[in-house]
Amino acid sequence: MSSTDARDDLAILFQDDHLLVLNKPSGIPVQDDQSGDTSLMAIVKDRLPKGPVGLVHRLDRPVSGAVLMTLSREAEKAMHEAFRDGRVDKRYLAVVHGRPVDHFVLEHRLVHDKRRHRARIGSGDEGRLVRLHGRVVRTGERYSLVELVPEEGAFHQIRAQLAAAGHPIKGDVKYGARRGERDRSIALHASWLRFDHPVAGLPIEVVVPPPISGIWSLFGPIGRIEGQGRSDYRNGRQRG
Template identity: 40%
Template structure:
């Protein structure tokens, strides 16, 4: 039986944990893996949490399965065992994990619900991806489906289901239809959020447990701010 936990320890919100996996709710601003900034990554925070919780001597095993952009919040899944990691990697590579995001935009899309298909081309110097209607050299197909699920005072809440997982995919595709995400200066929103975050949240993750073969569904509460709170 999987052990479900909803707790916050050392600023780490654990959504689910059992012997093989741990799922946490990433705060905007946290990086999942180490990068050139040298800031402490979320993976190290989770390792420290497990080491302390189980009083483990030596190094703690933790496998990074997927990432979220730094200004984004929400679900991040880690493997706790070397048995689980390759199985989870395969699950994500084969697009067998279903990922749903929430995005807050100021400009409503022209259609309340639509499947978007673009060809993404990444510019590594700019750390930015461009969504093209037609295939261009070195581009990758990107597909998502959005729908407007709530109208706020000045914004709209979109629910986004990903079919592919491209670099900055949701940010670029929504921007390309005139609905950049709140706070996302890189993709055309007119003003940044004070904390440097963007209003994009990995809300739901559904997958088959890599060892127990049971269906798992995780839902992450969005960050505690007035606009996200208005969505609940």
Template identity: 40%
Template structure:
């Protein structure tokens, strides 16, 4: 396909001439470096693609000689600094580890201009951001908006692919801290229940027979009868998995307005405490971040200062280099 326009997937107008029949989205993705097919489909849906002068349909096909006009809107690649900073626990040529605060979305919804980790990361990468799809710039995994803790960000597409693969192969070991209602019995168990979007409420997830296999291990650390502190080890990575699984056994996360009870002035008390995984260039990366003040206060209330101090230890990241995985 002939391509007239700026190199790569930078913002602006791209004029393309189809050389052979095929799907419109596939032709564009093949012609413009850095554009994933998923992003092309979103651009088509948003009216940013003209086929022979008319707004294209997502299912459109092209014939040899068809003229395609693609307009890439200004995105986070060219955004100004977002006006805030995030704590970087570790950084090298392949990735960064940050401590995400509660209340900040990893990736905003389409059209959402609120601050996000993705927007901050694009601004921080500067010109290097053009190597990424603007929709998912180095995002390897996600934390819910109100969940705090350790989050990985890739600095190159190759690192993003390698890290994503590690998650897919379940080579990433995660430990969360969760304050839950009640006292789970037994104190150490695995919740294995399929998760799918709730058919009665599309904003929620639910345990349902038609869901994807999902597995979460938990261990009770301390409790006072009314609440318990858990260490939680999700083996799969479904949306809202920990919150859904704990609610399904009758012990929702404290302060969870979706799957439990909303607390006054509180967020749900869930924190990504520890992460261990193979580094893209070899060896093992281990990272941990202390829980924020609200969760530490809740831990002290039911478990005492000694337990709270153990989790309040300063952030720690080690990277033991070896041979590439």
């Protein structure tokens, strides 16, 4: 995707004086990297040259969906703390190979291999203990649409854990998918964010449907997933 296409394709999901939530298309890096391609941060800073734009979480380049940025120092500090303390609810949709069980919890020890720029499953006590909660939303002949809630948000956590469970994400050849996509995207989408506003204190909820093309189209229109934002996978509480 060219820098011009990226600017044209960038949808604002929420914006006020303190926060900005964007729908990142796949293929755009969130921040500048060695590729030299235009990043999401660069686009935002170009549009808002006078403001202190802060990045408080990230999505991998081939992933699409909601990215939260801050537009004030007060919000940046508060949102960093909110992410660190687990007070931001994040959900993802993915199209995976095969048919997982209806509800699942994956638990692994994850090692960040910085030399190979990937995560791998550790052996014994090696690595960080991570958990990924999921449920099957819809099924097809060869693929399933799943909703996912990672507890930790570790580097490549969702991608590595699904691959280890035998259900790699469609297009994710780095983690076991049979074939990549022409645009190098993978079928992983950050579909939902909920958090308390860092200044006003009011609850903010952002729902982002996945792309309507490619493998996603096999499952028909995907809006708000039934039950999304109500069940708390991590402790069994009902929220909403």
